[in-house]
Amino acid sequence: MDCIEVRRLTPELVETHRKQAYVALNGEGCDLKSMRKSCFAVETCGHGGKGIELEKLLGSNAFVAVDEVDPARPTFVGCICAKITPSYIKTLFPHDKQPNGLMVFTFCVAEEYREKHIGKRLMEEMFKLSERSAIPLYLCVAIAPQNGDPDCRHEYEYRVPRLFKTYGKMNFLHVCDCDLYSLFFWKGR
């Protein structure tokens, strides 16, 4: 694990990691295995959306983790980005709870690298960004699928309590819920 580097996302890193990142982010279908293994198939399949592409993160505050154990064949490990909370996200939540600051998006560690504190290392970049710019940090967890697909629903039941635990360990406070999302606020160190 010593060969994992966290780097600011650049167009060159997008070129190198585009394909691997697509699979880690979106899986290879909407079957239960893909939803369990990939980072966001359960959300894209549940919401009927398109897959996430690494390229779309350029222009935000974006970072990738890369395994460079074989420098000739670097492997995509994970990614994260943050941007000023878009207004459509703010309006999902009650007026007095609306997030005003940086919002974390596309937080992903490829399945074979999870629970090795790589997510924490990626999130650390967001903590530093929030501290440096003195802007509060938020994230949202999708807590239910928009469609009634039983596989999606089953997967959310597995995923949501796990994410609540992970974010608790990273010092995020659960602020409130709307029907499809829970909002979290970073309490600081």
Ligand SMILES: CC(C)(COP(=O)(O)OP(=O)(O)OC[C@H]1O[C@@H](n2cnc3c(N)ncnc32)[C@H](O)[C@@H]1OP(=O)(O)O)[C@@H](O)C(=O)NCCC(=O)NCCS
């Ligand atoms: C969420 C995610 C990025 C976390 O990355 P990770 O590298 O596995 O997380 P870490 O190893 O840094 O874990 C951080 C803390 O959470 C805990 N944690 C991680 N996964 C956990 C799990 N499945 N159950 C309970 N606790 C867990 C870790 O033990 C660690 O706590 P510690 O510091 O006390 O040891 C990763 O699980 C993932 O990509 N999931 C799929 C995509 C996703 O759900 N993204 C978030 C959308 S809101």
